[in-house]
Amino acid sequence: MEHLKRSVLLQAYGQKDPLVEYKKEAKDRFGDFFERVKKEIKRNIEYLDTSFLMKTLQMQSEMEKQAKQALENSIHDEEQGEKKQKPVTTEKKVGRNELCPCGSGKKYKKCCGANK
Numbered sequence: 001m002e003h004l005k006r007s008v009l010l011q012a013y014g015q016k017d018p019l020v021e022y023k024k025e026a027k028d029r030f031g032d033f034f035e036r037v038k039k040e041i042k043r044n045i046e047y048l049d050t051s052f053l054m055k056t057l058q059m060q061s062e063m064e065k066q067a068k069q070a071l072e073n074s075i076h077d078e079e080q081g082e083k084k085q086k087p088v089t090t091e092k093k094v095g096r097n098e099l100c101p102c103g104s105g106k107k108y109k110k111c112c113g114a115n116k
Contacts, residue, residue: 004029 008022094101100111107113 001026 004022004025008018008025011021012018094108094113096107096109096113098108100106100108100113102112104111
C-alpha cells in the first residue's frame with residue numbers, strides 16, 4: 001500500500017487527481033489479489049486426496065447413525081425408567097450452618113464438613 005501511495009503521487013505530476021488514481025489502482029490490485037487466491041484454491045483442490053474425503057464422509061454418516069441409535073436408546077430407556085421407580089433416600093442432607101450430626105456441638109462447616 002505504501003508503494004501504491006508513492007506511485008499515485010507521481011501521477012499527480014501528470015495532472016491527474018491522486019485520490020481518484022489511488023482508488024483505481026487499489027481496486028485493480030484488490031481484484032488481482034482475489035484472482036490469485038481463486039487460482040490457488042483451484043490448484044489446491046485439484047491436488048486434494050479424494051479417498052480422504054470419501055473416508056471423512058463415511059465417518060460422518062456412521063457418526064450420524066450412532067447418534068440416532070443413541071437417541072432411540074435413550075428414549076427407550078426413559079420410557080422404561082418411568083415404569084421403574086427409583087429408590088427414595090431418607091437421609092437428610094446437613095446444611096453448612098447446622099449443628100454437626102456427630103454430636104460435637106460445632107457447626108457442620110467447622111467440624112465434619114471442613115474436609116469436603
